[in-house]
Amino acid sequence: xxxxxxVTTLQVLRRAARSLVRGVMITASVxxxxxxxxxxxxxxxxxxxxxxxxxxxxVVQTLLLxxxxxxxxxALIALVVVGxxxxxxxxxxxxTSLATGPVWIDGAGGQHRPAETVTxxxxxxxxxxxxxxxx
Amino acid sequence: xxxxxxxxxxxxxxxxxxxxxxxxxTGLTFxxxxxxxxxxxxxxxxSLHAGLADSAHSVLVFVDxxxxxxxxVTGAEARRQIDARGATLASLAMTSKFSVGxxxxxxxxxxxxxxxxxxxxxxxxxxxx
Numbered sequence: 001x002x003x004x005x006x007v008t009t010l011q012v013l014r015r016a017a018r019s020l021v022r023g024v025m026i027t028a029s030v031x032x033x034x035x036x037x038x039x040x041x042x043x044x045x046x047x048x049x050x051x052x053x054x055x056x057x058x059v060v061q062t063l064l065l066x067x068x069x070x071x072x073x074x075a076l077i078a079l080v081v082v083g084x085x086x087x088x089x090x091x092x093x094x095x096t097s098l099a100t101g102p103v104w105i106d107g108a109g110g111q112h113r114p115a116e117t118v119t120x121x122x123x124x125x126x127x128x129x130x131x132x133x134x135x
Numbered sequence: 136x137x138x139x140x141x142x143x144x145x146x147x148x149x150x151x152x153x154x155x156x157x158x159x160x161t162g163l164t165f166x167x168x169x170x171x172x173x174x175x176x177x178x179x180x181x182s183l184h185a186g187l188a189d190s191a192h193s194v195l196v197f198v199d200x201x202x203x204x205x206x207x208v209t210g211a212e213a214r215r216q217i218d219a220r221g222a223t224l225a226s227l228a229m230t231s232k233f234s235v236g237x238x239x240x241x242x243x244x245x246x247x248x249x250x251x252x253x254x255x256x257x258x259x260x261x262x263x264x
Contacts, residue, residue: 098170101170102168
């Protein structure tokens with residue numbers, strides 16, 4: 001079984017010296033960064049280069065920038081969204097009959113022209129299907 | 136018929152295009168009628184459908200805006216492709232738009248659903264390579 005060697009005074013001194021060197025290095029690094037920043041700040045009258053205030057806005061400019069411009073942008077977006085449905089024309093009121101008589105539209109190019117072929121009073125066939133609905 | 140509104144030419148052409156597309160995919164003839172039924176709406180729609188040329192292969196969509204009634208009538212052959220469930224689904228799609236006043240849009244949507252539901256699948260095994 002191995003036994004631990006006793007720690008000598010020389011080894012303790014070496015460890016202390018290494019810690020001291022490490023601490024000095026860290027302190028020096030932080031100090032250098034702080035000095036560099038402070039130098040730039042002093043050179044720009046206390047402001048960093050990108051944070052210097054520019055010329056102030058007048059009331060009219062402020063209103064244009066923060067009220068009128070967003071309002072115009074809002075109106076443009078609303079127009080783009082609502083515009084297509086506005087162009088579709090008038091909608092039909094629910095529960096209102098059409099002003100004209102029966103309107104027939106077929107997908108056979110008018111060949112089925114039901115207006116001529118429909119026999120009034122004719123009974124439906126028993127083999128018809130489909131569905132009914134109300135709204 | 137009380138004074139009401141008219142379908143625009145744009146709406147008519149949109150419905151006609153939808154009926155043509157549905158007919159092309161299914162081989163059936165789709166006919167749309169906006170009118171007023173004198174009595175029972177279903178019976179009236181069925182009698183109108185029976186009077187169509189080639190009614191067996193026809194689908195009639197009858198809309199009575201005044202009575203807020205919709206009838207879909209399929210012929211003997213057409214009902215094989217468009218069953219009651221498909222017709223009911225299409226009628227729901229239509230009435231949801233009718234309720235907000237969009238008659239033409241509802242019919243176009245319904246025709247599209249009827250056309251997709253009744254589309255005949257292509258028979259590939261009879262094709263020659």
